[in-house]
Amino acid sequence: MDTELLVAGITIAELIGYTGSLIIAISMLMTSILKMRWMIFSGNVVFIVYGTLIGAYPIIVLNGFNLVVNAYFIWQAYKLQGNYAVLAANCNAPMLERFLVYYVNDIRKYFPQFEKFEEEDVVFLIAKGTAVISVAGFRKNDDGSFNVVVDYVANTHRNMKPGKLLYERENIFSLLNTDTIYAQSFHFRHTVYLRRMGFKPSEDGNAFVLKRP
Known part of the structure; x- marks a missing residue:
């Protein structure tokens, strides 16, 4: 050359x-x-x-x-990719509180309406090895469906793997005992994520919905 x-x-x-x-x-x-x-x-x-x-x-x-x-x-x-675990968490668990406090500013970019979990919310922590890298919380509706309250992955580990683990390998429908999950998006990256997880726009266009296959 x-x-x-x-x-x-x-x-x-x-x-x-x-x-x-x-x-x-x-x-x-x-x-x-x-x-x-x-x-x-x-x-x-x-x-x-x-x-x-x-x-x-x-x-x-x-x-x-x-x-x-x-x-x-x-x-x-x-x-280490396979070294993930989904852990059920109490809303007052110290590790959960620490995670939310540490990433509060980044969480609010994607979930500006989130303040805190309610006692009835179903919350999961996703760990990689011994480190907690993700939190996902769901709130039950009167019809038995659930809304996504938070579905956040720490920016140092941000990829689709924790979501795939939760929504596919662990079968979130069985964990929540529901057939329908709703989610809202306030950030274009979260919209991309929801679509990758299989969520579709709802009929009214105000949310995304994921139904049991």
Whole structure:
């Protein structure tokens, strides 16, 4: 490859170097640890190519080492994917209260109407290993259906896996003994999440509904 070839006044090698720097910079903005490691991993690959093109062996060695380290931690993260558990929680449980207090500002972005759980609410904590990463609370309606009060995953572990665990593997309908669950969305990311979990817009368009298959 001709590394001196100019693209908008920049050599191919320089363009690749800038791309690697941009990828690393974006990775620093990631709140998900796993996504951050994947971005850094990609940046390492780009910098290895860059170092090869300009003959900078220290860059190759450093990024090669970082690539191996990131690959190991990514592998460890996927190895622990099955290490999730859904735990029923009392509304006054200290761990639940601590979780809600710690993430209160982020929770309100997605659930601005949430203040606290009521005594009759059904609440679950989702743990990964020994760490609580998610809380889901449901409130029963007079017709036996349930409303989602909160369904929140900590931003450091935010992906679809806790939701899939709760709504599919653990069969939320059996846990709640209901056929219908309603949810509202106040954030476009939560709307995407609800759709991924199988929720459909209600007939009046004011909520999302999930029915037992």
